[in-house]
Amino acid sequence: ERVLVPRGWKKKPVVLLFTVCRPGFFKASPHSPSCSKCPPHSYTLDEASTSCLCEEHYFRRESDPPTMACTRPPSAPRSAISNVNETSVFLEWIPPADTGGRKDVSYYIACKKCNSHSGLCEACGGHVRYLPQQTGLKNTSVMMVDLLAHTNYTFEIEAVNGVSDQNPGARQFVSVNVTTNQAAPSPVSSVKKGKITKNSISLSWQEPDRPNGIILEYEIKYFEKDQETSYTIIKSKETMITADGLKPGSAYVFQIRARTAAGYGGFSRRFEFETSPVSVAASSDQSQIPIIVVSVTVGVILLAVVIGFLLSGRRCGYSKAKQDPEEEKMHFHNGHIKLPGVRTYIDPHTYEDPNQAVHEFAKEIEASCITIERVIGAGEFGEVCSGRLKLQGKREFPVAIKTLKVGYTEKQRRDFLGEASIMGQFDHPNIIHLEGVVTKSKPVMIVTEYMENGSLDTFLKKNDGQFTVIQLVGMLRGIASGMKYLSDMGYVHRDLAARNILINSNLVCKVSDFGLSRVLEDDPEAAYTTRGGKIPIRWTAPEAIAFRKFTSASDVWSYGIVMWEVMSYGERPYWEMTNQDVIKAVEEGYRLPSPMDCPAALYQLMLDCWQKDRNSRPKFDEIVSMLDKLIRNPSSLKTLVNASSRVSNLLVEHSPVGSGAYRSVGEWLEAIKMGRYTEIFMENGYSSMDAVAQVTLEDLRRLGVTLVGHQKKIMNSLQEMKVQLVNGMVPL
Ligand code: AMP
Numbered sequence: 001e002r003v004l005v006p007r008g009w010k011k012k013p014v015v016l017l018f019t020v021c022r023p024g025f026f027k028a029s030p031h032s033p034s035c036s037k038c039p040p041h042s043y044t045l046d047e048a049s050t051s052c053l054c055e056e057h058y059f060r061r062e063s064d065p066p067t068m069a070c071t072r073p074p075s076a077p078r079s080a081i082s083n084v085n086e087t088s089v090f091l092e093w094i095p096p097a098d099t100g101g102r103k104d105v106s107y108y109i110a111c112k113k114c115n116s117h118s119g120l121c122e123a124c125g126g127h128v129r130y131l132p133q134q135t136g137l138k139n140t141s142v143m144m145v146d147l148l149a150h151t152n153y154t155f156e157i158e159a160v161n162g163v164s165d166q167n168p169g170a171r172q173f174v175s176v177n178v179t180t181n182q183a184a185p186s187p188v189s190s191v192k193k194g195k196i197t198k199n200s201i202s203l204s205w206q207e208p209d210r211p212n213g214i215i216l217e218y219e220i221k222y223f224e225k226d227q228e229t230s231y232t233i234i235k236s237k238e239t240m241i242t243a244d245g246l247k248p249g250s251a252y253v254f255q256i257r258a259r260t261a262a263g264y265g266g267f268s269r270r271f272e273f274e275t276s277p278v279s280v281a282a283s284s285d286q287s288q289i290p291i292i293v294v295s296v297t298v299g300v301i302l303l304a305v306v307i308g309f310l311l312s313g314r315r316c317g318y319s320k321a322k323q324d325p326e327e328e329k330m331h332f333h334n335g336h337i338k339l340p341g342v343r344t345y346i347d348p349h350t351y352e353d354p355n356q357a358v359h360e361f362a363k364e365i366e367a368s369c370i371t372i373e374r375v376i377g378a379g380e381f382g383e384v385c386s387g388r389l390k391l392q393g394k395r396e397f398p399v400a401i402k403t404l405k406v407g408y409t410e411k412q413r414r415d416f417l418g419e420a421s422i423m424g425q426f427d428h429p430n431i432i433h434l435e436g437v438v439t440k441s442k443p444v445m446i447v448t449e450y451m452e453n454g455s456l457d458t459f460l461k462k463n464d465g466q467f468t469v470i471q472l473v474g475m476l477r478g479i480a481s482g483m484k485y486l487s488d489m490g491y492v493h494r495d496l497a498a499r500n501i502l503i504n505s506n507l508v509c510k511v512s513d514f515g516l517s518r519v520l521e522d523d524p525e526a527a528y529t530t531r532g533g534k535i536p537i538r539w540t541a542p543e544a545i546a547f548r549k550f551t552s553a554s555d556v557w558s559y560g561i562v563m564w565e566v567m568s569y570g571e572r573p574y575w576e577m578t579n580q581d582v583i584k585a586v587e588e589g590y591r592l593p594s595p596m597d598c599p600a601a602l603y604q605l606m607l608d609c610w611q612k613d614r615n616s617r618p619k620f621d622e623i624v625s626m627l628d629k630l631i632r633n634p635s636s637l638k639t640l641v642n643a644s645s646r647v648s649n650l651l652v653e654h655s656p657v658g659s660g661a662y663r664s665v666g667e668w669l670e671a672i673k674m675g676r677y678t679e680i681f682m683e684n685g686y687s688s689m690d691a692v693a694q695v696t697l698e699d700l701r702r703l704g705v706t707l708v709g710h711q712k713k714i715m716n717s718l719q720e721m722k723v724q725l726v727n728g729m730v731p732l
Contacts, residue, residue: 087148107160225250458570477628554614
C-alpha cells in the first residue's frame with residue numbers, strides 16, 4: 001500500500017486517505033481500509049481493482065459475493081446404475097468427484113428414446129413421469145414411470161450447479177441405456193355401439209393406444225345398470241361382440257379390457273347402452289367367443305365359473321366332454337389348466353414328444369441368420385460362442401450361441417433343447433432371454449442374448465473391490481427379482497449360484513442355466529449324496545440335501561449363498577472345507593461369517609435366508625422389497641458388520657438355539673437375535689429361564705410380540721430347549 005498525499009499537504013502528510021490495491025488484490029468498496037487478496041481461481045492485472053476476474057473455465061454468479069472463490073460446473077455424476085421394472089426405471093448414481101467448488105449441486109435427467117433398428121434417438125416427450133422430478137434433483141436417485149414397453153431408452157444424468165448455465169463447454173453427464181420390459185396393455189378408450197335389438201347390443205372398439213404387445217383377447221364385462229352384483233364376462237379375439245339374452249328397454253353397462261402375454265390391462269371406463277323396446281330380429285356375431293360366465297348374486301355369492309367354449313355363437317357346456325379337441329388344447333394346455341392371466345411354468349417333461357415342447361416355447365431360427373464369431377466358454381453339450389443374429393427387418397445384434405457337439409445321442413439332444421423349452425417360457429429382465437433355436441440344420445444351437453461380462457463369479461473375482469456397495473446391491477436386487485419371477489411361475493431353479501448368473505455391460509444380472517434333470521449333472525460343483533442324487537452341496541439348503549426337498553424356499557437358501565459370493569467378490573463359500581464338513585457344520589447350526597466390509601443389513605438378510613426352518617426364510621418378493629428399501633436409503637448400508645464380530649476363518653454359530661445353557665433371559669434372547677424383547681420379558685415377570693419355559697404363544701402376543709416371524713423364532717427356540725431338557729442335554 002502506498003500513501004498518496006495531495007498537493008499542498010506537504011507539511012503535514014499524516015492522514016491516510018485511501019490505499020490503492022496492487023494487482024492480485026482488490027477492494028470492493030473505496031471505503032474499506034484494506035485490500036483483499038483475490039479469492040481462489042480469480043485474478044486482477046490492474047491496480048485499484050474493485051473486483052477480481054475469474055480464471056478461464058471458472059465463473060461467478062451475480063449473487064456470489066466478490067470474496068467468494070470463482071467456481072466451475074461440476075464433473076459428471078459417477079457409477080450410475082439402473083433397475084428396470086416393467087415400464088419403470090429407477091436410476092441411482094454417486095455425486096460427481098468435483099463439485100466445482102459449490103454446494104448448490106443438483107441433477108437433471110435427459111431422456112432419449114432410441115430406435116432399436118436405426119439406432120437413432122429422439123427426446124422422450126411428455127409421456128414420461130419423473131419421481132420426484134426431472135430437474136433440480138437434490139438426491140442421487142430418480143424414478144421414471146409410464147415409459148413405453150419394449151423400448152430402448154438412454155438417460156443422461158447431468159450434474160449442474162449455480163454456474164453451469166455460464167459454461168459454454170460440453171455438458172458433463174453419465175448415461176445409462178435401458179430396455180423396458182413388457183407391460184400390460186393400456187385401457188381401451190373408445191367403444192361404439194352397433195346394432196341394437198330388444199334382446200341384444202352389438203359393440204365395437206379400438207385397440208388400446210398402447211397395446212404393449214400382441215393382444216391375445218379382450219374381456220368384456222357387462223351388467224344391467226344398477227345390478228352390478230350380477231354380471232357376465234365374455235371373451236373375444238375380435239374388437240366387436242354382441243351381448244344377447246338381454247332384457248328389452250333396459251340400460252346395460254359395459255367395460256372392456258385387453259390381455260397380452262403380460263396379463264390384463266385396466267378396464268375401460270364404463271359405457272352405457274340401452275336395448276330397444278321394440279321387437280327387432282336378433283343378430284348374432286360370428287366373431288364372438290364367450291367362454292366364461294361369472295355370476296355374483298346379492299347376498300349369496302354364487303360364483304359359477306364355467307370353463308369351456310362356445311363355438312361361433314354356440315354357448316359351451318360345463319363338461320370337458322363337450323369341448324372341441326382344438327379348444328381343449330387351448331385351455332387344457334397339455335394337461336395343465338391354463339387360467340387367463342395366470343402364467344405358470346410347464347415342465348417340458350410332461351410332453352410326450354420333447355420336440356413339441358421346444359417348438360411351442362422357442363422360435364426356430366435359420367442358421368443363415370447367425371454369424372459365429374468366437375468361442376467364449378464350454379458347456380456340457382458343446383462350445384458356447386459369441387456371434388451376431390440378423391433377423392429379417394431387424395438390426396443385427398450380438399448373441400450367445402450354445403452348440404450341441406456332433407455325435408450326440410437322442411437323449412443328449414433332448415436334454416440340450418430342454419433348456420430352451422424352459423428358457424423360452426420366461427420373459428423377465430433378470431432372466432436370460434432366449435432368441436430361438438436351430439433344430440432344422442446342424443449343429444443344433446440355442447441362441448440367447450449376449451451378456452458381455454460373462455458369468456458373475458468370474459467377473460467379480462476379476463474386479464475384486466471395484467464396485468460400490470450400491471452397485472453390488474443393485475446386482476443382488478436383479479437376481480432376487482429374476483428369482484421372484486421364477487418362483488411366481490412355479491419354477492424351482494435348484495442350482496442358483498454366482499456361476500449360473502450372467503452379467504452384461506450395464507451390470508444387469510440375469511439368472512441362467514435352466515435344465516431338466518441334467519441341471520445338477522453338468523455342474524462341476526454338484527456332488528453325489530448318500531441318496532444317489534447329485535447336488536451342489538455348498539449352495540443347497542439342508543432339507544434339499546437330506547431328502548431332496550427342492551422348493552422356492554431352498555432356492556432362497558441358495559440366494560443367501562449368492563449374496564455372500566457377491567459381497568465377497570466371488571470367494572468360494574466355506575473355502576476349502578470338504579462337502580462332508582460343510583454338511584456337518586450347517587446341520588450343527590454353523591453359518592458362513594459376514595464377508596469383509598459387508599453392511600449389517602445384508603448379512604442379516606443372508607442369515608435369514610439360511611434359517612433351518614424353510615418356512616421362516618424370507619420369500620423372494622420380500623427380499624426384493626428389502627433390497628429396494630436399502631437402495632432407496634443408502635445410509636442404511638453404512639453400518640457394517642462389526643469387524644470384531646466377523647470371524648474370518650471360522651464359521652459362526654447361527655442362532656445357537658438350545659446349543660447350550662443360557663445364564664439369563666437376556667442372554668437367551670440375544671442368542672436368538674430377539675434381544676429387543678428382553679426388557680418386556682423382564683418387566684412382565686419372565687426373568688428366569690424357568691419362567692420363560694412356561695411362555696405360550698398367547699403370552700407372547702400379550703407381551704406385544706406381534707410379528708409372526710419373531711413369535712416363531714421364540715417358540716421354536718423354547719420347543720428345542722424343552723426337547724433337549726427332556727434328553728438331559730440342557731441343564732436349565
Ligand atoms: P453354460 O453352459 O450356460 O454354463 O455356459 C458356459 C459359459 O459360457 C458360461 O460360464 C459363460 O461364461 C458363457 N456364456 C453362456 N451364456 C452366455 C451368454 N448369454 N452371454 C455370454 N456368455 C455366456
